[in-house]
Amino acid sequence: MIQEDACLLTTEAVLWEWMNALAAVGTRRTTAEGYRRCHQDPRIEVVPFAPDTIAAGVRFYEARGDKGWSLTDDCLSFLIVTTPSPEGDSFSSNVWDYRPYVSA
Numbered sequence: 001m002i003q004e005d006a007c008l009l010t011t012e013a014v015l016w017e018w019m020n021a022l023a024a025v026g027t028r029r030t031t032a033e034g035y036r037r038c039h040q041d042p043r044i045e046v047v048p049f050a051p052d053t054i055a056a057g058v059r060f061y062e063a064r065g066d067k068g069w070s071l072t073d074d075c076l077s078f079l080i081v082t083t084p085s086p087e088g089d090s091f092s093s094n095v096w097d098y099r100p101y102v103s104a
Contacts (some may be wrong), residue, residue: 007043011047011053011072011080012048013072014072014077017072057071060078061075
């Protein structure tokens with residue numbers, strides 16, 4: 001069952017990983033169309049690449065050396081969904097303006 005008011009949060013990095021996984025000749029056109037639709041769908045928020053996003057993700061990745069987490073699917077995604085927005089939401093497209101993770 002599809003929920004009409006569902007909202008999905010993802011990152012540009014996750015979409016690129018998805019496109020890489022579906023890069024075969026038979027799926028490329030459909031995958032590219034799906035990528036465009038993700039950016040056009042108002043129910044999907046795509047967090048863009050930004051220097052602060054990348055730096056925070058790498059710091060988080062490095063700090064979790066005891067985990068087998070990937071940079072894209074685990075570290076960046078975890079930071080985005082756990083960083084509060086100024087409005088008090090769990091996440092926001094402006095999340096990276098607020099210095100999410102500072103490694104000591």
